[in-house]
Amino acid sequence: MAEIQSNEGDGKKKKGGSKQKKLSVHIDFTPMVDMNMLLITFFMLCTSLSKPQTMEINMPSNDKKITEQDRDKVKASEAITLVLTGGDSIFYYSGLPNYKDFNSLKISSYKSDGIRAFLLKRNTQAVYKINDLKEKKMQLKITQEQFTKQVSEIKNGKGTPVVIIKASDRATYKNLIDALDEMQICNIGKYVIDKITPGETFLIKNFRTKGELSRNAVK
């Protein structure tokens, strides 16, 4: 419908002189706009503007060099073992597992007053330091690079807990991500995902039956 209006014939004929036709070129852009809008809508619906978030994890290699002894060594010092089961509950114990006392295993949840409170308490120093750093960064006292460097230093420093995450087959992927998330929130730099051992299954069963299994074992 692009129309070109010409003013031909309009007005009075001038006496001689310029015989040039005056053409005022008016093109109707409405269809053009229509089409553009359609295309925009198409592109808007088909694009994924927000890129998905990711979490980077490093798994330990499968080398058999890391022996049980090494694992125990880590465990005995600063380790916290989280056992994820289905549902919203999460079991944890610190240090070496104590098979005799069912109370050594604690139960908690993914809520902020659950496992997070415990981990934050264990990691107080690092959390404080990192909060300090964050404040400094906000006041532009340190640059982003310095910040990331110092954060990773604090996270891997001495005295920070090592968390071992173990998930049972009944746990879902969400549970795992939630647990990994807690590591980020609580500024824990050293954590590992490991396979669940029969020992842990025993501990949970023992906990659920309030120590019946260990009593039976003693008998």
Add this chain to the structure above:
Amino acid sequence: MSKVKVARKSTRIDMTAMSDVTVLLLTFFMLTSTFVRKEPVQVTTPGSVSEIKIPETNILSILIGPKGKVFMSMDKQGDMVETLTKVGKDYGLTFTSEELKKFKVLSAFGVPIKNMKAYLAMKAEEQDKVLASLGIPTDSVDNQFKDWVKNARATNPDFRIAIKADQNTPYKVIKNVMASLQDLRENRYNLITSLKNETANKK
């Protein structure tokens, strides 16, 4: 009685400016767009506080549906063809150029290798229907997933592995996938999550 004369105004609006704006917007969207890939199963990723963005190229994404079906996709068609040829060789299968061409345009794949030929012979609509119920076998007896990853890595050493799994996927499947990756010494990978706003309660 005098009639009030309403001045006749032309209702024509100059659309040029409007058209300028739309063209501008259109250009913006065309340049920034990365198309959504069609996924064989609907996946809702769990939320996390992590804010790392995933790189755009060289991604080998592993898609795990809520029922534990595993699919894979790559962002470069050339790599897909090469990987399929290599995997085919491992299993003693050769694919015709016709089949390779069909495989190249798939947005995601996840078919047991013995069904691959039959699958590629299907029409696109039929493929969509059956794909969701297939998936790459990951059990320890018949771990074709491992071969896919191994050959993909051999094809393109710069691949980054990204795992995208549904939040209700049982951990058993994830464990299998992770163990397979561990066996291949693929110890660094990304887990795709969606954004969740939550920070540590200070103090």
